[in-house]
Amino acid sequence: MKQSGKIIIGILIIVAAIGYLIISGTSSFSGYQVEISDLFDSEKDYKDDYLLVPGKLVGDSVNFDGENVQLTFSVTDGKYELPVIYNDIEPDNFQDGAEVFLEGFYDKENNIFKAERVTTKCPSKYEGEKALAE
Numbered sequence: 001m002k003q004s005g006k007i008i009i010g011i012l013i014i015v016a017a018i019g020y021l022i023i024s025g026t027s028s029f030s031g032y033q034v035e036i037s038d039l040f041d042s043e044k045d046y047k048d049d050y051l052l053v054p055g056k057l058v059g060d061s062v063n064f065d066g067e068n069v070q071l072t073f074s075v076t077d078g079k080y081e082l083p084v085i086y087n088d089i090e091p092d093n094f095q096d097g098a099e100v101f102l103e104g105f106y107d108k109e110n111n112i113f114k115a116e117r118v119t120t121k122c123p124s125k126y127e128g129e130k131a132l133a134e
Helices: 003-026 036-041 129-133
Strands: 051-065 070-076 081-086 099-107 112-120
Touching: 036 051, 036 081, 051 081, 051 112
Parallel strands: 081 112
Antiparallel strands: 051 070, 051 099, 070 081, 099 112
């Protein structure tokens, strides 16, 4: 094989690898996004579906069991309240009314969300002076 053919094959392999890394790195979530109301109102049980569920934290529902490293709390959409179990510590900005994003599985039979990841949206105090002026 000629030297130029080897260079072309090498470049194609590098381009393919970079393309794969870009595609695989842009999407860390591979499931369904559903609202809390969908979990309660839908006939679908979402069994074995990895879900992303947004809601607002109900502050007085938070309970942390340090011995078992288990955080239990509820989130709401204003209509329904969804109980959550999370086997980790509280995320940052975990306070009453905080916007929370849950990733995990919904157990419709027991009406509980088993979170594998919990994140909170940064409060507006971090958005800068423009938010304060409005």
